[in-house]
Structure formats: C-alpha cells, structure tokens
Amino acid sequence: MGGGLIRSLGGWAEVKKMLLARPWLEDRRRFDIPESLSCCLVDRFPDDVLSAHSNTYKNILADSVLSREERSTWQNMKGSNSWRNQWLRGRIAAKEAVRRSVQDEHDLALFPADIEIMPDRHGRPMACGMWTSQIASTPSVSIAHTGDVAVAVAGRLVHGGGVGIDIERIERVIPENVVQYAFCEQERILIPATPDGLRQEWILRFWCAKEAAGKIIGSGIIGQTGNIRIEERRIQSGKVTVSVAEKLARKFKDLKKKTIRVATFQSDGLVVGISC
Numbered sequence: 001m002g003g004g005l006i007r008s009l010g011g012w013a014e015v016k017k018m019l020l021a022r023p024w025l026e027d028r029r030r031f032d033i034p035e036s037l038s039c040c041l042v043d044r045f046p047d048d049v050l051s052a053h054s055n056t057y058k059n060i061l062a063d064s065v066l067s068r069e070e071r072s073t074w075q076n077m078k079g080s081n082s083w084r085n086q087w088l089r090g091r092i093a094a095k096e097a098v099r100r101s102v103q104d105e106h107d108l109a110l111f112p113a114d115i116e117i118m119p120d121r122h123g124r125p126m127a128c129g130m131w132t133s134q135i136a137s138t139p140s141v142s143i144a145h146t147g148d149v150a151v152a153v154a155g156r157l158v159h160g161g162g163v164g165i166d167i168e169r170i171e172r173v174i175p176e177n178v179v180q181y182a183f184c185e186q187e188r189i190l191i192p193a194t195p196d197g198l199r200q201e202w203i204l205r206f207w208c209a210k211e212a213a214g215k216i217i218g219s220g221i222i223g224q225t226g227n228i229r230i231e232e233r234r235i236q237s238g239k240v241t242v243s244v245a246e247k248l249a250r251k252f253k254d255l256k257k258k259t260i261r262v263a264t265f266q267s268d269g270l271v272v273g274i275s276c
C-alpha cells in the first residue's frame, strides 16, 4: 500500500455548530431572566420518532450525544420506554444549553458528548467533562420535562448561585385535592379565585415556582412541601417569591439565600418557572 488518502471527511467544525435543541426564550428581558442564561427546548424527538424503526433513530441519537459514561447509564437504565425518552431529551436540552453558554461566555466550542450531565447525590444535574479545566467557572444547569418536551437552562450568574427550571403544559388541570395537599392555606389564599382560567394558570405557576425553587436548592420538593413556601406573587409581572425553611437551608449549604425569586410566564403552550 502506498499510504494514499482513501477518503477525506470534512465539515467537523460545522458539526460543532449544529443544534439538536432549539434556542428558547431568546428575549430574556421580556421574560425577566438574566442575559447570561442560555435556554434550550427539545420538541423534535417525540416518542413516535424515537421509537420508529425499532428505536434506530433513538440509538443513533444517543450514540451521538452521550459520553461514554452517560451511554453506560443509558444502556443500564430501567424504566419505561417513554421515561427513557424523556431522559434522553432532557440530556440533549441540557447539553445544548451548556454548550451555548460556554461558547458565548468563553468562546469555547464543544461537542454535545464532551459535556457530561451527571446527577449529584440528590439528583441535581451538574455539567462535567475535561473542558471544565479550561474555564474559570462551570455553568449551573437545570432540566425539566413534560410529555414529549424537554427544556434546560444553563449559565453562570453574577452572584454565583445556581438555576432551577420547571414546566407544565398550560392545559394541565391539577385536581383540587392535589392543590390542597401541595399548597398550605397561606399559599392557597394567594391563588386568584376567579376567573377559572386565571386560577388554573396560577396554580400551575405556583407549582412550577416551587419545583424550580426545589431544583435551585438541590432538594427537589418530595416530602418538603411545607419547607418551600410561596410568600408573594405579582399578577402583572408573574414574579413569585418563595421562602426556604431554616432547616432545609441548613442542609443545603450551597444555597446563597433563603428567599428565592422565580420568574413565571407562558411560552410555547407551557407554563414556565425559572429561579436564579
């Protein structure tokens, strides 16, 4: 063999720029969230697409975006097909949000598989990988999914705290008995009583606000309902203020403040809560 060139594959620099998730909430001012946050939404890969042709697309997608360790988690993951799909969509959204944040802030181009999204011991996602040693501070990241949609927010904030996001479909109706369980009396008083559509929307905003706060704390809200409490809401701006009980704040020492502000709004048929 003369060692001649058999085939040349080009365009890898372009591949680095391709986005599997779409940039989302680009008009930060309108949603009253910091400019430094990068938000992404994945709605291109519904369950029927991922499961088509005996999961062929899904397997290609997973092999393209996941790191070696994530692939091992993915391959050993128990749970229903739709749960696995949600997890994969969430990973794609988070990787793209982190990728955009690192590109914008540090001018560093990464492939999705470079960015490992690993849970801490409470389940909070953390952005990891060799690239973190090349930059001064790693962006915080948060993930939420509902049905066939996943979203993620990533970025580094001036005060150095984390981020949290939650979404619910606007048409979701939370049954009254669940409202009674999820919110204490003081919180329920703050839910507008009428008209019915506004009341339903604010129940979802409160729900997302508490979940987004639980994610920024790193606790989630399972078993903690009373520890994360809605204190104030502004109907016009959608701003919600949430307080964190002393014992929960003590347990999660990274938490910088005991009052968390959550921006709540509607976008793309979703009610959204973002805390930062």
Ligand SMILES: CC(C)(COP(=O)(O)OP(=O)(O)OC[C@H]1O[C@@H](n2cnc3c(N)ncnc32)[C@H](O)[C@@H]1OP(=O)(O)O)[C@@H](O)C(=O)NCCC(=O)NCCS
Binding pocket: 086, 087, 090, 091, 122, 123, 124, 125, 142, 143, 144, 145, 146, 166, 167, 182, 183, 206, 207, 208, 210, 211, 214, 215, 216, 217, 218, 219, 220, 221, 222
């Ligand atoms: C885990 C929890 C944080 C959110 O769960 P959820 O609503 O079922 O799911 P979401 O799609 O909103 O969020 C899931 C993501 O939250 C993230 N997450 C999980 N635990 C977390 C923690 N301790 N801190 C921060 N983020 C966390 C993960 O990234 C997860 O996605 P992944 O598994 O694909 O990585 C938790 O709050 C929960 O289970 N809540 C139950 C729902 C409830 O009772 N809500 C009452 C509202 S008042």
